[in-house]
Amino acid sequence: MTTPLGFDPKFLSDIDIPLPGRADVVTLPYTHFSVSIDPARRLAAVTGVNIDGASLKDVERGDDWRLDDRLPASQQAGNELYSNNDLDRGHLVRRRDPVWGELSIARRANEDTFHYTVCAPQTATLNQSKTLWLGLEDYVLGHAEQYGRRLSVFSGCIFADNDPIYRGVAIPRQFFKIAAWSQNFSPACTGYVLDQSPSLDPILDKPLRVETDPPPLGPYRTYQVPVADIASMTGLELGVLIAADRYAPVAAAREGASTWTELSQLSDIHL
Numbered sequence: 693m694t695t696p697l698g699f700d701p702k703f704l705s706d707i708d709i710p711l712p713g714r715a716d717v718v719t720l721p722y723t724h725f726s727v728s729i730d731p732a733r734r735l736a737a738v739t740g741v742n743i744d745g746a747s748l749k750d751v752e753r754g755d756d757w758r759l760d761d762r763l764p765a766s767q768q769a770g771n772e773l774y775s776n777n778d779l780d781r782g783h784l785v786r787r788r789d790p791v792w793g794e795l796s797i798a799r800r801a802n803e804d805t806f807h808y809t810v811c812a813p814q815t816a817t818l819n820q821s822k823t824l825w826l827g828l829e830d831y832v833l834g835h836a837e838q839y840g841r842r843l844s845v846f847s848g849c850i851f852a853d854n855d856p857i858y859r860g861v862a863i864p865r866q867f868f869k870i871a872a873w874s875q876n877f878s879p880a881c882t883g884y885v886l887d888q889s890p891s892l893d894p895i896l897d898k899p900l901r902v903e904t905d906p907p908p909l910g911p912y913r914t915y916q917v918p919v920a921d922i923a924s925m926t927g928l929e930l931g932v933l934i935a936a937d938r939y940a941p942v943a944a945a946r947e948g949a950s951t952w953t954e955l956s957q958l959s960d961i962h963l
Contacts, residue, residue: 699726699740699844704874709844711740712928720762720809723801724790727809730851731767734861735812738848738928739784745833745841749791749798757781760807769861770808782814784847784867786829812849813863815891821912824955825886828869831958832882836873846870846933850885850925856892865889868922870933879936882963883919885952888912915952916961918943938963 698721701710711719717728717737725741759770774781783805790801804810814822833843850866857863865888872881891912919937923930934940939962943951953960 697721697723699724700742703742703844704842704872704879705840706877707874707879709872709879709932712738712846712930712933714738714926714928718763718767720760722785722790722804722807722810723797724792725785725801725804727785727807728848729763729767729809730849731763733849733851734767734769735849735851735864736784736809737851737926738846739810740844740846741785741789743789743829743833743843743845744792745837745843747792748788749793749795751791751795751799751802753787754802754806756803757806757808757811760809763809768809769813773813773859773861778816779813779863780816781808781811782867783810784812784849785810786826786845789829789845812867813858813861814867815888815912817891817912820956821886821914824914824958825869825884825912827958828884828961829871831961832871832873832963835963836875839873839875842873844872846872848926848928850922863892865892866925868917868926870919870922870930872933872936879932880938881919881933881936882939882961883917883922883933883937884955885915885917885922886912887915914955916955917952921951 699711701708719726719728727736727739730737787805791798847869849864855862867886870881870883918940920934942962
């Protein structure tokens with residue numbers, strides 16, 4: 693069987709949700725997902741992954757990080773960005789999300805998630821907010837179970853002009869995620885932002901780390917946000933998703949108040 697390559701915009705069967713676009717990106721297809729790289733920033737502007745929650749496979753993780761030879765090395769951030777410091781290779785496509793279907797295909801998808809194009813620098817601090825971020829797909833999959841347990845998830849960097857430069861790469865302070873599913877034959881989605889600002893500067897200001905040094909403590913903050921705000925911050929074309937945003941009516945009802953909800957637990961999410 694031919695290994696399916698790239699994000700499938702018709703994965704949710706009765707609706708069409710394309711990979712969000714931007715004029716200046718280079719899109720690379722992988723198994724069950726695609727990555728659109730911003731060559732100037734050397735990181736992903738957006739990724740899109742199809743998740744079949746009913747046929748996920750458990751495979752050995754591996755750790756064979758590598759550049760993608762379809763893209764010049766000067767347009768992707770490799771190991772030189774992550775060595776001897778407290779920056780993680782943060783999977784923008786969560787490793788287990790595309791790992792489904794026939795075992796050989798699931799193994800290929802797992803291997804594909806270890807390209808440097810699929811990750812972005814995130815501070816190594818572990819706390820509840822980052823745990824929330826990592827668990828969003830599972831929580832939304834649970835909600836979508838009655839609709840077929842399929843999701844399309846878009847994640848990426850939120851680039852800003854004042855992002856700090858480290859080893860020649862501007863490090864994003866924020867990341868976004870949008871989870872989309874089909875509900876009653878119509879698209880539905882919710883959007884989120886992860887802010888690593890408080891924990892980033894102490895890491896970038898440190899000298900090279902001794903391997904036994906613990907990472908500095910610092911918070912992540914996770915928010916549920918209107919998808920329209922993500923479109924504004926990223927310049928991505930999100931028209932279909934803006935119209936399908938389940939959180940937008942909640943945000944619109946907050947007269948004079950912040951339209952972002954900081955999450956302290958998954959049950960704070962509006963679906």
